[in-house]
Amino acid sequence: MGFPIYDYRTDVRNVLVTPQVRSRFLRMEPGQVAQLHSHDLGHEVFLVLEGRALFEIDGETAEVGPGQMCIALVDQPHSVRVVGVEPMTMYLSVTPHIQPTHTGRTPE
Numbered sequence: 001m002g003f004p005i006y007d008y009r010t011d012v013r014n015v016l017v018t019p020q021v022r023s024r025f026l027r028m029e030p031g032q033v034a035q036l037h038s039h040d041l042g043h044e045v046f047l048v049l050e051g052r053a054l055f056e057i058d059g060e061t062a063e064v065g066p067g068q069m070c071i072a073l074v075d076q077p078h079s080v081r082v083v084g085v086e087p088m089t090m091y092l093s094v095t096p097h098i099q100p101t102h103t104g105r106t107p108e
Contacts, residue, residue, distance in 0.1 A: 008049050008089055022097035027089045028053070028082045036079040042094040044072045046080070051088030054081045 006015045006025070014024040028034070028051075036056070046055065047069045054063050058076040063083060072078035082088045 008091060012089070017097065019096060019098055021093055021095040023091070023093040025049075025089060025091055027087055028080070029087050030082050030085055033081045034079055036077050038072070038075050038077045039094055041074060041098045042096050043074055044078065044092060044094045046070050046072075047091045049089045049091060051082060051086045052084045053088045053090070054083050055079075 004015075008025040012025045012027045014022065016023045046064070048064045048066055050066055052063055052065045054061055055070050055078065057070065057072045057078045062070065064070055
C-alpha cells in the first residue's frame, strides 16, 4: 500500500500535523467539554461521525450529529460539549496550524 489509511474507530489521535494543517480523530465522553477557545490564524472544521455534540461558535449554539459538519473561522471563539448518553467521535482539522495554535477564552 502506497499511502496510509486511517479509521476513526481505531486511530483516535492526530493523523497529520504540519504547519499547513492539523487533522485528527477525537473521541469525547458524555458530558465532556472542550473549553472555549479560538485560533488566531486558522479555521477549524468539525465533522461528527458518532454521537451528538452541542457546539458554540461565535456566541451561537447548535446540536450537531453524525454526518453533520460545522466550521469555526479564524478568531471565532468556540467550544463543544457532548450531549446524550453515548460518546461522540469527530474528525477535525485546523488550517493553517501555526503557533499559537489555541487562544483560551473566558465566557466574559
